[in-house]
Amino acid sequence: MSDKDISQAVISRLPRYFRYLGDLKERGVERISSQELSDIMKVTASQIRQDFNNFGGFGQQGYGYNVNYLYDEIGKILGLDKTHSLVIIGAGHLGQAIAGYTNFTRRGFVFKGAFDKNPALFGTRIRDVEVRPVDEVVDFIRQNNIEIAVLTIPKEQAVPMSQKLIDSGIKAIWNFAHVDLDVPDNIQVENVHLSDSLMKLSYNIDRYEKTLKS
Amino acid sequence: MSDKDISQAVISRLPRYFRYLGDLKERGVERISSQELSDIMKVTASQIRQDFNNFGGFGQQGYGYNVNYLYDEIGKILGLDKTHSLVIIGAGHLGQAIAGYTNFTRRGFVFKGAFDKNPALFGTRIRDVEVRPVDEVVDFIRQNNIEIAVLTIPKEQAVPMSQKLIDSGIKAIWNFAHVDLDVPDNIQVENVHLSDSLMKLSYNIDRYEKTLKS
Numbered sequence A, B: 001m002s003d004k005d006i007s008q009a010v011i012s013r014l015p016r017y018f019r020y021l022g023d024l025k026e027r028g029v030e031r032i033s034s035q036e037l038s039d040i041m042k043v044t045a046s047q048i049r050q051d052f053n054n055f056g057g058f059g060q061q062g063y064g065y066n067v068n069y070l071y072d073e074i075g076k077i078l079g080l081d082k083t084h085s086l087v088i089i090g091a092g093h094l095g096q097a098i099a100g101y102t103n104f105t106r107r108g109f110v111f112k113g114a115f116d117k118n119p120a121l122f123g124t125r126i127r128d129v130e131v132r133p134v135d136e137v138v139d140f141i142r143q144n145n146i147e148i149a150v151l152t153i154p155k156e157q158a159v160p161m162s163q164k165l166i167d168s169g170i171k172a173i174w175n176f177a178h179v180d181l182d183v184p185d186n187i188q189v190e191n192v193h194l195s196d197s198l199m200k201l202s203y204n205i206d207r208y209e210k211t212l213k214s
Helices: A008-026 A034-041 A045-053 A067-077 A093-100 A102-106 A134-144 A155-168 A194-213 B008-026 B034-041 B045-053 B067-077 B093-100 B102-106 B134-144 B155-168 B194-213
Strands: A084-089 A109-116 A129-133 A148-151 A172-175 A188-191 B084-089 B109-116 B129-133 B148-151 B172-175 B188-191
Touching: A008 A034, A008 A045, A008 A067, A008 B194, A034 A045, A084 A093, A084 A134, A093 A109, A093 B093, A102 A109, A102 B194, A109 A134, A129 A134, A134 A155, A148 A155, A155 A172, A172 B194, A188 B194, A194 B008, A194 B102, A194 B172, A194 B188, B008 B034, B008 B045, B008 B067, B034 B045, B084 B093, B084 B134, B093 B109, B102 B109, B109 B134, B129 B134, B134 B155, B148 B155, B155 B172
Parallel strands: A084 A109, A084 A148, A109 A129, A148 A172, A172 A188, B084 B109, B084 B148, B109 B129, B148 B172, B172 B188
Antiparallel strands: none
């Protein structure tokens, strides 16, 4: 089966498998059955087998999956065997938080540049990287073959910025602005809409209280 | 139809409707048909009608939905007509970013306390709120009827913290730690796993490049 046929729903579950397998690996577990994985991840064993079958099944034998192998294979599928360079556009707290995640670096996401429109920040450093004027970001992306632009700017700035990025050669936008971006198919977009998540939480609080009263 | 029967998939889409309706409202649009909403949101009109039918349909007439009414109704469903108090556990950049979102305040999420285990931060302020020792968080939640705990701490600390929160009376955990939490049904959990999102982006970059080569 070609990658093209695999649904985004399956893809969305892969990082979670990767995370649990990483934990198992750290704990020195060498083999795990789909049933055991099912128990700790709280998804059905049949879901796990179905998901893995999209990638050839990862060779489960009678006594389960080889944890190291499975971890590596899923990592490769997720593109984590390569490095990806990224720039952060918006050097506020959120941008600084993201730049500071050593976990991302460990997974091959290399933080190469930080940009802001606030002159007071120019020349300050986030980790080892100097904050530059946002006007320079397109040239920087071109000159340094940057793959991912992280947008941690307000929504009013995010839409025009995404339009400027279209011709920069950027491959992907990780969008934290509270707006959906309209870019061509050659640019991958992943949104993290924090407000949406918080509203869902608020809904579920309400719903639970209603079930108590009913 | 009772709220209990509405799927989390539908709920997940409500904040996005709310966001688009808010934008329309700001632009002074008074009425919108499901087809127009479909065009700007890039979901089918039939999906929109199906989603809205879960809540009685919001009275679409021949010429469409009343934007203000629809915005208010969806806001109420999401619990945004009430205020929700929250504390932030982990006063690093991410915690500070979240505390600083005026948008959240505007939607009724009121930031009441910040906690950290780093003594150097005790007494410093995030907006008007003083950072306190994390050991005080359970008492603070009890005394101030806090509804939501935002976990912006590393995963190793998040699991024991979630266990401490269970008896605090907290209603919900907004979890940014890179781990799934195991709490009883009376505590709602919403996860924001940033690494998972970034890995999905990395997968989609790879996949797109493969389609170019094939």
